[in-house]
Amino acid sequence: MASNRIGRINEEVQRELAALIPTVKDPRVTGMISVTAVDVTQDLKFAKVYISVLDKEDSEQVLKGLKSASGYLRRELGRSLNLRHTPELTFFRDDSMAKGAHILEMLRDPEVVKPANPANEHIILEDE
Template identity: 70%
Template sequence: MASNRIGRINEEIQRELAALLRTVKDPRVHGLVSITHVDTTPDLRYAKVFVSVLNQQDGKEVIRGLKSAGGYLRRELGRALSLRYTPELLFQEDDSIDKGTHILKLLNDIERKETGGNP
């Protein structure tokens, strides 16, 4: 039962943070930045926020900008959610989309080799 509650809280935090990203004025947070997943601890003290950035070269810079804006994001998140504690936000770059693209490319290469090189 508690895991259902944590799951709903994770989804709500993800939704609110996605909306709040547009209000961050830090110039390092630019381009296509999206929140892919949120993982909150059971005591709701910490929330690990996985961030995907379209341009991978800017990923580390975007994470630094989000960490810098963490206090603002946490305060606004606390206003939007009715929780006893607003979790501390820990931002982490998510490269799962790149890994998925790489795996699809490998599978397509294998398929081309099996069919004799014809696309």
């Protein structure tokens, strides 16, 4: 039952942070920023926030800006959520979308992925 509660808290913190990040006034926090996941510890003291940035060159600067604005984000999170402890936020870059796009690109490349059955090589799919 506790893991279900932590899961709901993770989702709620993720939703609130996604709404709060655009209000950060730090000039380094710009561009398309997505909160992909949040992992809150069982005692609600710490939270790992995974961030995905559209422009990969700016991702380090965005993480530094979010780290400096973590106090503001934590205070606003505490105001909006009714929790006993407001977790301390640490931000991490999440490259899962880029990795997924790379895997999808590899799957579409006929040089990398061979047909499962060589006898079916002559079959042309409708997509092609």
